[in-house]
Amino acid sequence: MIGAPETHSLLLAIVMICVVSSVIWLCMATVARIAPQASYCVAAANLAQAASIALLSLSGRAPDAWTQWPSDMLGVASFVLLHHGVQRMTRGPASWPLTLGSLLIVGLALAWLPGVAQTALALLASAGFALAAAASLRSRPLIRNDAERYAFVLWAPLLLTGLLLALRGLELGFFPGTLAAVRGLQLLDDSFLWIAIVVVLLQNTSLAFLVLLRLVLRIQQLHESDVLTGALNRRAFEAALVRAHHDARRNEPYALVMLDMDHFKRLNDNLGHAAGDAALRLMVQAVSPCLREVDRLGRLGGEEFAVLLPRTSLAGAALVADRMRTLLAERAFAWKGQAWPLSASFGIAEVEPGDANAEAVLARADAGLYLAKSQGRNIVQSV
Numbered sequence: 001m002i003g004a005p006e007t008h009s010l011l012l013a014i015v016m017i018c019v020v021s022s023v024i025w026l027c028m029a030t031v032a033r034i035a036p037q038a039s040y041c042v043a044a045a046n047l048a049q050a051a052s053i054a055l056l057s058l059s060g061r062a063p064d065a066w067t068q069w070p071s072d073m074l075g076v077a078s079f080v081l082l083h084h085g086v087q088r089m090t091r092g093p094a095s096w097p098l099t100l101g102s103l104l105i106v107g108l109a110l111a112w113l114p115g116v117a118q119t120a121l122a123l124l125a126s127a128g129f130a131l132a133a134a135a136s137l138r139s140r141p142l143i144r145n146d147a148e149r150y151a152f153v154l155w156a157p158l159l160l161t162g163l164l165l166a167l168r169g170l171e172l173g174f175f176p177g178t179l180a181a182v183r184g185l186q187l188l189d190d191s192f193l194w195i196a197i198v199v200v201l202l203q204n205t206s207l208a209f210l211v212l213l214r215l216v217l218r219i220q221q222l223h224e225s226d227v228l229t230g231a232l233n234r235r236a237f238e239a240a241l242v243r244a245h246h247d248a249r250r251n252e253p254y255a256l257v258m259l260d261m262d263h264f265k266r267l268n269d270n271l272g273h274a275a276g277d278a279a280l281r282l283m284v285q286a287v288s289p290c291l292r293e294v295d296r297l298g299r300l301g302g303e304e305f306a307v308l309l310p311r312t313s314l315a316g317a318a319l320v321a322d323r324m325r326t327l328l329a330e331r332a333f334a335w336k337g338q339a340w341p342l343s344a345s346f347g348i349a350e351v352e353p354g355d356a357n358a359e360a361v362l363a364r365a366d367a368g369l370y371l372a373k374s375q376g377r378n379i380v381q382s383v
């Protein structure tokens, strides 16, 4: 009961946790400038939650119009803000229609279920589930490749939050005995408040984890990529190659493509170094659409690049390389109004049973590239 001292303490604890969390997220946004837009959203979500709970605690002492309804609306607003925050964190496009649509659909679905109360609180609880579930699913794409195993740690708390809220909504809907209490103070029983504390803490820790993960992935990306072109740098490419060679022993073959821009020195000498840099960037852009998610493009140095194609044969590598060659040759490049034709030569190789290490495969692809250069350039060759 609201009158019980423990209930008051629990309510106060939830409000305090929300307010402190909000201040921390605001500091993240303003002082540390970490994911500012997302952090502002989560700060606002916490404030809305604090205000919602604070208003709910005034139930019975003021008219419903001043407490229950604003409280419900602030609760819904906090979930919308939370969902939007996760969207910003995962750099997904802000999809208000999706957010509001999920609110509406679940609310209506709940209203249609037999015996389910059409109360704002049931809507709030189910909307919370829809939004928390949607937020948890949206956060998954952030975790890719090596980080895949951490995905569960991230989205499970959000999903749990949603499930707890959904249970609350269903309980209210399917057990009409509790409905009399929906708009009354009995709603605030201590077990519900303890769950609310856990939920608020889970929400904030999982979102903090999401931000941390985003930072780590960004640092990792900076550490592994070539500043000019965005391809993998030599160290990261070689590491991926060593892993692929290791996997080849488990019957997972791979192929390599080496590519080198033709007459690049001439381009540099005629149009300048900045034009050369732009041409390198354009080459990476031009060939990237040929690659799958699992393929790795790396810059070995200068104008020389290599592509690692897991689970690919020599014939497959020849197809990919020829497509890259065609796409690059078709791309128009101009610098300060002067057009300049771009092309590249390609060497390909696949791993063979006798290859002691990845360098042996790389050396064969390099020999193919040398052959392509000596045979007139703008072609694909293997040895």
Ligand SMILES: Nc1nc2c(ncn2[C@@H]2O[C@H](COP(=O)(O)OP(=O)(O)OP(=O)(O)O)[C@@H](O)[C@H]2O)c(=O)[nH]1
Residues within 6 Å of the ligand: 228, 260, 261, 262, 263, 264, 265, 266, 268, 272, 273, 274, 275, 276, 277, 280, 301, 302, 303, 373, 377
């Ligand atoms: N703009 C620019 N030029 C670079 C970069 N790294 C290397 N180079 C230049 O790339 C050129 C490489 O020239 P070469 O190795 O002679 O090759 P090429 O002129 O492309 O001749 P082929 O490969 O035989 O067709 C040199 O002029 C380097 O200065 C870079 O990051 N940016």
